[in-house]
Amino acid sequence: MTENTELEQAHSDETAARTEDRDLPTGGDDRGNDPxxxxxxxxxxxERTREDLAQTVDRLAEKLDVKTRARNRMIQTRDEAAWRWRTLRNRATDAQGNPDPVTIGAGGGVLAALVAVLVVALWRRNQTSRRSRRRR
Incomplete structure (x- = not known):
């Protein structure tokens, strides 16, 4: 649920509860005759309406406080990234903290692929510069 929907739902729930709790006197009720x-x-x-209004204003103030919301989002993202890092590290190592053989193999494959791409890029760059020198 989005924050707007949550606020609207909470407000409608509070309003409904307040309306249900209200005992409006009727003409035949003895309480209705007592001013x-x-x-x-x-x-x-x-008083209930004031409390409802104060809660609504507090919720709106929280929504409008961009600095605090950004800080909370940053903290949440940092915590999630740390959790993902720990999870990845635990998957890549054995119980003693040593790298898993599969991890070493995958890392070696990635490293070899990067070296191959670098060599090809340098070779093509070198070939391009030699061609331009020959044309002069």
């Missing part, structure tokens, strides 16, 4: 109980109910409803 002091109506005042108490209204004051309680106002």
């Amino acid at each position: 002091s109980s109506r005042v108490v109910e209204l004051e309680a409803d106002i």
Whole structure:
């Protein structure tokens, strides 16, 4: 769920709960005839509304605090990268921490491929420069 959807869902849940909790006096109810109980109910409803509004403002303030959100995202990314590094290292080594033979073979293959690409690139560069010298 996205943050907007979570906020909307939380707000609608709180509003529904507040509406369900409310006991509005009806004409036939004895509480409806007592003005002091109506005042108490209204004051309680106002207080709940203020609390809801304060929570909503706090959530919006958190969303608008870009610096803190960026910092939290950076920390989360750093922790995830460290976890992935540990997982990769554990897969590439045996119980004593020595490199696994498969890892050594794969590393050697990658190194050989890089050297081959480097040699071909240098050779082609050298051939291109020799051709341009011959044409002069």
